[in-house]
Amino acid sequence: MEPTQKKLRVALVYPPGDQKISEPIPPPNMTIAVLADAVMGAGSVATQVDAEKEWFDRLQYKFSKAQLALMYDRDAVWSYVNGRAPAKLKAQLDRMAALLLAGLDLGRPDLVGVTLVDIRAEPLIINFCALLARAARDRFGAKTVIGYRGMPKEAFFYLMRRYPCFDYGAYADWGEKALLEIMKDVAGQKAAFTGTVVRRGARLRNYPALEGRRPYAPRPRYDDRILEKYKAYDSEIFSKYNSDFPFIKKLVTNDKRHLVASYAFELTCPGACAFCENNNKLPSDIKSVDQVVDELQALKEKGVTAVYFVNSSFNNYYKRAEELCDKLVKYKLGLKWFDCANLRVLDERLLDKMRAAGAIKLTYGVESGSDRLLAYINKGITVERARKFLEYSHKIGIWNHIELIAGFPTETQRDVAANLALIDDIKEFVDVYTLNPFYLYPNSRFFREQKKFGVKVLPYPPLQFMNFFYPLYRIVEQYSMKFSEVGGLGWEEKNRQVVESVRAVAAKIDSVASYRAIGNEHVYLLSCLYDKLGHDKKDLIRKMVRVLTVKFKPYNLNFFMDDFRTSFSKEKDPRVFLPLKGTSFLGKPGPAAD
Ligand code: SF4
Incomplete structure (x- = not known):
C-alpha cells in the first residue's frame, strides 16, 4: 500500500x-x-x-x-x-x-x-x-x-x-x-x-467506489495481546458446555492452549449460482500457494492451532487445492482447519488430501434436495453427487456442515418434499445445518436475468426512504427484493410460501438432529476434540458433542442456553424493508418504522 x-x-x-x-x-x-x-x-x-x-x-x-x-x-x-x-x-x-x-x-x-x-x-x-x-x-x-x-x-x-x-x-x-x-x-x-x-x-x-479491486485476499495482522485472550485450555473450553461428567473430565489434560483464527486466501468465486451476489466476471483474488503456506506458518508461530478459513471455498480450483494440501503436509504445519468445500470440484482423492492437511469441518453449499432446483439455480451439482461426497466426507471423519435455502422461486410442494427426503437420507452424514429463507438480492443473477429465471422484481422504494434499522435485531445488510413468479405466485403468496417452506425444513432438521444443530458451529470444541481423538473417532466425537451441547454458554450471554425450541426463527425475519417514518412511496404510506 x-x-x-x-x-x-x-x-x-x-x-x-x-x-x-x-x-x-x-x-x-x-x-x-x-x-x-x-x-x-x-x-x-x-x-x-x-x-x-x-x-x-x-x-x-x-x-x-x-x-x-x-x-x-x-x-x-x-x-x-x-x-x-x-x-x-x-x-x-x-x-x-x-x-x-x-x-x-x-x-x-x-x-x-x-x-x-x-x-x-x-x-x-x-x-x-x-x-x-x-x-x-x-x-x-x-x-x-x-x-x-x-x-x-x-x-x-x-x-x-x-x-x-x-x-x-x-x-x-x-x-x-x-x-x-x-x-x-x-x-x-x-x-x-x-x-x-x-x-x-x-x-x-x-x-462512489472507484474502479479497481483488492488484487489478493487480505492478510490479517493479528495483535498478540488480542490473540492471547483467545487462547483456551481444554478445561476452559469444556466449562462452557454440559461437561460435568467423569468421561469428559478424563479428557482434560490442559497440555496445550487452543487458538482458532480466521484467515482467507480467496474471497472471489468462479461460481455463478443464481441467488448469490458473487460476480464471477471479476479476476480472482486468490493468493499463491506459497504465500498461503508462509502466512499460515506465521499464524502458527503466533500460537494459532486451528484456522477458520473464510474463503468462498477451499477448493475452487482442484490443482491449487491439491497443491496446498500437499504443502501443508510437507511443511508439517499441523494446523486443524475449517472451510467451505465446493462440491463441483471434489472427489475422494481430494477429500483424503484435505483431511490429511488438517480439515476437520467442511461446509457444503447443498442448497436444495431437488435436482430440478439445483439445475435452475446453476449450482453445478446433483443431489446424488452431494450425497455421495457427504457420505465419503463423513466416512473419513470430517465434520459435515450443509447449507440449505428454502423457498426458491418456482419451488413447488414436490421440491419441498425433496428437501425433506434429502435431510432424512443424509442425516447420518451431516452434523451441522445452516438454513436460510430465499432472498432475492439486488446484485444476484435472479435480479439481473429476471426473464431467464421467470421472476419479476416489483418496484421498490429508493433505499434512502427505507429503514435499515427496524425492526430490532434484523441483520442490517440482508434484504430481499419483492418479486412475483412469472405464471406462478404473486409476492404476498410467495412470501407466505417461503415462510412455510422454511418452517417445514426446520421442523425436519429438528426431527433428525434437533434445532441446536442449526447454525451452531462450536469451532473451539471441535478443534479440541479432534486434537484429542482424531478423525478416526468421529463417531465418538459425535456422541460427545451431542452430550456437551445439551447446554452451552455463548460468549455474550451470562447464562447457559439449554432450550433450543425457539432458537431458530429465521422464517420470521422481515425480509423486506419498511419505509422510514414520515415517508411514503408511490403515494402509499406503508407501515411506518421508527
Ligand atoms: S453460492 Fe458460493 S459457490 Fe455459488 S457463486 Fe456464491 S460463493 Fe460461489
Whole structure:
C-alpha cells in the first residue's frame, strides 16, 4: 500500500453487539487485523481494540444498572450526541463515555475506525459506537469512520445524519483502500475517496467506489495481546458446555492452549449460482500457494492451532487445492482447519488430501434436495453427487456442515418434499445445518436475468426512504427484493410460501438432529476434540458433542442456553424493508418504522 505522508495513530475497533454470533468461544475478529495490516503498511500506527470481548468479559460490569439501561436506550444516546440531552442525562452519559475511554486502550488516536461487520439493528452496537466516537473527539480531537462493505451507502447516510459524531462512512468493497484515503484526509492531504460518505460541515457527500479491486485476499495482522485472550485450555473450553461428567473430565489434560483464527486466501468465486451476489466476471483474488503456506506458518508461530478459513471455498480450483494440501503436509504445519468445500470440484482423492492437511469441518453449499432446483439455480451439482461426497466426507471423519435455502422461486410442494427426503437420507452424514429463507438480492443473477429465471422484481422504494434499522435485531445488510413468479405466485403468496417452506425444513432438521444443530458451529470444541481423538473417532466425537451441547454458554450471554425450541426463527425475519417514518412511496404510506 502507498504510504500516507503524515504518520497517524489509528484505533481500529470491533464494537460489541447483541446476537452477532452464538459461539461459546468465537475466533478473534479478522476485520480489524486486516485494516491494521493496511494502516501499518502505510507507515502509520494501528491500535487494535477488540471492544466486543472487553465489553462482554469485563467492561459491562463496570457500568451501573442505570447506565447499562442507557446503553440500550437509543433516544438517550441520540439526544446526547446531538447536544440535546438534559443536564442530568448529559452528566450520566459523560460518565459512561469516560468509562469507555478508561476501559479501552485506544492509543490516543487521530482517527477511530469502527467496523460494523455483521451489524444487527439493535441499540447496543450503535450506542456504543456513538458514545465512543463522541468521547474520542472530546478527549483526543479524533475523527471517526464507521465502515462495512455489506451495508449500502444509504444506511451510512441514515446513521451519519442521526449521529453527527460519525465523520466518515466507508461502504467500499475494498475497505482498506477506503480507510487509507480517509487517513489522508485526516492528515490534511488530498484524498481520492472511494466508496465513502464524507461529512463536510453540515453536509454529507457521497464518493462512489472507484474502479479497481483488492488484487489478493487480505492478510490479517493479528495483535498478540488480542490473540492471547483467545487462547483456551481444554478445561476452559469444556466449562462452557454440559461437561460435568467423569468421561469428559478424563479428557482434560490442559497440555496445550487452543487458538482458532480466521484467515482467507480467496474471497472471489468462479461460481455463478443464481441467488448469490458473487460476480464471477471479476479476476480472482486468490493468493499463491506459497504465500498461503508462509502466512499460515506465521499464524502458527503466533500460537494459532486451528484456522477458520473464510474463503468462498477451499477448493475452487482442484490443482491449487491439491497443491496446498500437499504443502501443508510437507511443511508439517499441523494446523486443524475449517472451510467451505465446493462440491463441483471434489472427489475422494481430494477429500483424503484435505483431511490429511488438517480439515476437520467442511461446509457444503447443498442448497436444495431437488435436482430440478439445483439445475435452475446453476449450482453445478446433483443431489446424488452431494450425497455421495457427504457420505465419503463423513466416512473419513470430517465434520459435515450443509447449507440449505428454502423457498426458491418456482419451488413447488414436490421440491419441498425433496428437501425433506434429502435431510432424512443424509442425516447420518451431516452434523451441522445452516438454513436460510430465499432472498432475492439486488446484485444476484435472479435480479439481473429476471426473464431467464421467470421472476419479476416489483418496484421498490429508493433505499434512502427505507429503514435499515427496524425492526430490532434484523441483520442490517440482508434484504430481499419483492418479486412475483412469472405464471406462478404473486409476492404476498410467495412470501407466505417461503415462510412455510422454511418452517417445514426446520421442523425436519429438528426431527433428525434437533434445532441446536442449526447454525451452531462450536469451532473451539471441535478443534479440541479432534486434537484429542482424531478423525478416526468421529463417531465418538459425535456422541460427545451431542452430550456437551445439551447446554452451552455463548460468549455474550451470562447464562447457559439449554432450550433450543425457539432458537431458530429465521422464517420470521422481515425480509423486506419498511419505509422510514414520515415517508411514503408511490403515494402509499406503508407501515411506518421508527
Ligand atoms: S453460492 Fe458460493 S459457490 Fe455459488 S457463486 Fe456464491 S460463493 Fe460461489
